[in-house]
Amino acid sequence: MNLNSKLAAMDQIYDIYNHFISGQELVCKKGCAHCCSNNVTLTTIEGHKIINQLMSETDTDWKGKIRQATHQAHFRPQITTNQLAHMCARGIEPPEEKQPERLPCPFLSQDQCPLYRVRPFGCRCLVSRHDCGRHGYADINDFTLSVNTVMLQTLEHLDADGCSGNLLDVLKVMSRKDNRQAYQQGKLNCASSGLIANQPLKVLMIPPQHRTRMEPILQSLCDIRF
Ligand code: SF4
Numbered sequence: 293m294n295l296n297s298k299l300a301a302m303d304q305i306y307d308i309y310n311h312f313i314s315g316q317e318l319v320c321k322k323g324c325a326h327c328c329s330n331n332v333t334l335t336t337i338e339g340h341k342i343i344n345q346l347m348s349e350t351d352t353d354w355k356g357k358i359r360q361a362t363h364q365a366h367f368r369p370q371i372t373t374n375q376l377a378h379m380c381a382r383g384i385e386p387p388e389e390k391q392p393e394r395l396p397c398p399f400l401s402q403d404q405c406p407l408y409r410v411r412p413f414g415c416r417c418l419v420s421r422h423d424c425g426r427h428g429y430a431d432i433n434d435f436t437l438s439v440n441t442v443m444l445q446t447l448e449h450l451d452a453d454g455c456s457g458n459l460l461d462v463l464k465v466m467s468r469k470d471n472r473q474a475y476q477q478g479k480l481n482c483a484s485s486g487l488i489a490n491q492p493l494k495v496l497m498i499p500p501q502h503r504t505r506m507e508p509i510l511q512s513l514c515d516i517r518f
């Protein structure tokens with residue numbers, strides 16, 4: 293699949309999620325940013341979209357922000373969501389993922405996200421039914437967590453010849469022209485770039501009690517045209 297088709301399909305996945313989430317009772321609002329940390333993960337197709345926006349902006353300091361932030365401890369996933377699904381389906385114990393202390397996302401500016409329009413799914417799916425600032429944690433219902441997992445699996449499948457990783461690491465890789473060219477040709481070497489290789493979706497992680505309710509969402513994902 294060429295890059296433009298991938299980007300178009302990704303926007304449709306985001307639209308399906310926006311439609312789902314608009315029906316939820318959430319307290320998330322502009323200027324609420326306790327969830328904006330340096331531990332967000334994403335795929336290279338999402339990183340490509342963000343880099344395009346950053347390169348079109350007058351703020352030229354974004355490379356410096358990424359460079360500085362990657363020197364601080366941040367979450368580096370060892371496996372992707374589809375790898376986790378394969379392991380669970382085969383009864384294999386997944387590796388323990390270490391979460392370093394959360395630091396604010398380096399892009400956050402006065403509690404606003406300058407990347408809001410192109411933010412990755414890892415940011416879009418951070419939602420809550422109560423004020424995280426007051427309670428110290430987000431309150432997400434189980435079905436929304438299942439939808440989030442399905443969306444993550446679908447995005448990874450869409451970008452199956454790409455990579456995943458921490459927002460900062462993916463943007464650092466995708467900020468290089470040679471890496472973007474390699475990515476567009478399906479030749480980006482994830483391991484040597486410090487990222488993990490995406491996998492096609494083989495098994496969906498949907499608990500039995502959510503399967504019927506998930507059907508319309510799965511149908512919308514199957515109907516995506518690009
Ligand atoms: S997830 Fe929590 S911190 Fe983030 S916008 Fe929603 S309420 Fe605010």
Ligand code: SF4
Pocket residue numbers: 327328329332397398399400401404405406407408411412415
């Ligand atoms: S990219 Fe934007 S939405 Fe995502 S964590 Fe950073 S500031 Fe928050």
